[in-house]
Amino acid sequence: MDWFTSHLDDVWRLLVVHAYLAGLPLLLGLLVALPLGWLARRFSWAYPPLIIGTGLLYTLPSLAVFILLPGILHTRILDPVNVLVAMTVYTVALLVRTVADGLGAIPEDVRLAANAMGYRPVRRLLGVELPLAVPVISAGLRVAAVSNVSIVSVAAIIGVEQLGSLFTDGFNRAFFPPIVTGILACGVLALLFDVVIVVLTRLMTPWTRARAAS
Amino acid sequence: MIRFESVTKEYPDGTVAVDALSLTAPTGKITVLVGPSGCGKTTSLRMINRMIEPTGGRILIDDRDTSSIDSAELRRGIGYVIQHAGLFPHRTILANIATVPLLLGWDRAKATSRALELMDRVGLPQSFAKRYPSQLSGGQQQRVGVARALAADPPVMLMDEPFSAVDPIVREQLQDEFLRLQGEIGKTIVFVTHDIDEAIKLGDQVAVLRVGGRLAQLAAPEELLSQPVDDFVADFVGRDRGYRTLGFRTASFPTSTEPTVRLGATVEELRAVSNDRWVLVLDDNDHPVGWVEPDRVDGSVSRDALHRGGTVASTDGPLRQALDAALSAPSGRGVIVGPDGVFVGTVRARDLIAPIEASAASERAAADAARTEPGGSGEPGDLVVTEPKAR
Incomplete structure (x- = not known):
């Protein structure tokens, strides 16, 4: 407790960096996963390679990715961009299937009605399909958020500071x-991310709670 | 007017869903496509707004080939009601109804006021405006579906089994309201159903399709009942065809005077007007309310004491209604009212037989005359459309 109170500033600083390194990739990953998930759903031939391919990305060992990325991206080893890119890749790995399944779970008669009303594909996606897929996508996003918070800490080993640095510090000094x-x-932090996602989801899906009022 | 010119839909695997279908859906009328499953009725409907593209022939709406119109533009100009309403679950009732106007680029205020107006039209309380579809019953959702299809005031409406997913009582109610609404708006409607009774009730003309998407018969409902072209149509139209035809025939028939009392009459008054077992009771507006047995009246005639079994027929209604009134009345005397609902007299079943026979005879004579005329109605696939019945 003494250690904690005397290092409050440090812990806060590391927490903010950690939130940035884990949180920004959630948004970037979602932006990448949306079109990929849509493609997987739109063209049935694209589904297996996209789902399996992106799913495999998640099996890449994070430490290896952190070490190899600077060579691929021509960045410095300590550059936080490496971590952001790696975390975005993991987020995409988790979200493509979620987006594809979320879009696939839309009732057939709703899709049919949208076509019959004269929706063109893009507007149908943005106006009907994506809003209806929000609950499913949100569930995937919550998993990705927790996963990101956890994986980012590994980056401490390559020297990118965030909450993981507390583990390497403690380990080096055998100090708990x-x-x-x-x-x-x-x-x-994971809990905070979860709360933010849940609150945003609730704001975006008032219709899912309307049942009870009938 | 919607015209099918030898329209065919053949799938790559060789299945023919619709086979050289030719028919015309006249402007302002209801054309019902009916048939067993696999007869291509829904496929035919969806080819009109190009949700399914024909592989042969063409479809014209008011002489414009639909294949020459951008499909999204085409669909925005055609109302579409689907089986389970297909409402957007994430949008309020108001927003659901305003869908097409907003797609067409109307400003929000105009679309909203139009949507509110339509809620009124289809009998939905305005308090539903901010609700979500899941908060409405199936019947209410279907009304929203109809309102949504009507929102941009399209001249053409396509309806794909819109009333089949609701319970029979609600279905009947929705059908009646639909006919009333159509009486006001006069859209060109193509309506798909597998229920021949619904087809006969709603259609100005009915196209019976057989499996494989071939037209078996295109005719006005009464003609379908009285002159099915072959065994398939006869079987499909079903039993009681002769009796059901009466639902389309009107004729004048004699009524007898009937002693009546008013609600609240005493036993003594009942005894004074009649010594029959049953006495007819009217309300203060001379509308019949039911039959009463004087023997069972305690004090005065209240609504609770009335026999409710008898139906009421109108002098300008079909013969079926009059016959039903006679058969359902506990006294055996069918209650007949004028068009204004005011009691006119009663009729016995035996007094209806002569008018029924006369009307059937004149129907047969008219049919014989039509058959001898060249180019007369009747052949399936024929482009000539029998004059739809007046409403």
């Missing part, structure tokens, strides 16, 4: 307080 603090802070 930073490790415990790091675990708790990661938990709090």
Whole structure:
């Protein structure tokens, strides 16, 4: 506790960086996953390669990715861009299937009605299909958020500072307080992400709660 | 007017869903496509707004070939009601109805006021405007579906089994309201159903399709009942055809005077007007309300004491209604009212037989005359459309 109170500033700084490194890729990953998921749903031949291919990305060991990315991107090893790119890749890996399945779960008669009303494909996607897929996509996003918060901490090994640095610090000094603090802070951050996603989802889907009022 | 010219839909695997279908759906009338499953009725309907593209022939709306019109533009100009309403679950009732106007680029205020007006039209309370589809019953959702199809005031409406997913009582109610609405708006409607009774009730003309998408018969409902062209149509139209034809025939028939009392009459008054077992009771506007047995009246005639079994027929209604009134009345005397609902007299079943026979005879004579005329109605696939019945 003493350690925590005396290092409050450091912990806060690391938490903010951690939130940035885990959170921004959630948005970027979602932006990439939306068109890929749509493609997988739109063209049945594209579904297996896209779903399996992006799914395999998640099996890439994070440490290896952090180490190899600077060579691929021509960035410095300590550049946080490496971490952002890696986390975006993991987010895409988790979300493409979610987006495809979310778009696929839209009732056939709703899709039919949208066509019959004279929707063109893009407007139908934005106006009808995506809004209806929000609950499914949101569920996938919550998993990705927790996963990102956890994986980012590995980047401490290559020297990119964030909450994971508390683990390497504690490990090097055989000193527990930073490790415990790091675990708790990661938990709090994951919970925070989850709450934000749930609240946004609720705001975007008033219709899912209307049932009870009937 | 919608014209099918030898329209065919053949799938790549060789299945023929619709086979050289030719028919005309006249402007302002209801054309019903009916047939067993696999007869291509829904496929035919969806080819009109190009949700399915024909592989042969062409479809013209008011002499414009639909294949020459951008499909999204075409669909915005055609109302479409689908089986389970197909409402957008994430949009309020108001927003659902305003869908097509907004797609057409109307400003929001105009689209909203139009949607509210339509809610009124189809009998939905305005308090539903901000609700979501899941908060409405199936019948209410279907009304929203109809309102949504009508929102941009399209001249043509396509309806794909719109009333088949609701329970029979609601269905009947929706059908009646639909006919009333059509009486006001006079759209060119193509209506698909598998229910021949619905087809006969709603159609100005009915196209019976057989499996494989071939037209078996195109005729006005009464003609379908009285002159099915072959065994398939006869079987499909079903039993009681002769009796059901009465639903389209009107004729004058004699009525007898009937002693009546008003609601609230005493036992003594009942005894004074009649010594029959049953006495007819009217309300203050001379509208019949039911039959009463004087023996069972305690004090005065209340609504609770009335026998409710008898139906009421109108002098300008079909013969079937009059016969039904006679057969359902506990007294055996059918209650007949004028067009204004005011009691006119009663009729017995035996007094209806002569008018029924006379009307059937004149129908047969007219049919014989039509058959001897060159180019007369009757052949399936014929482009000539029998004059739809007046409403």
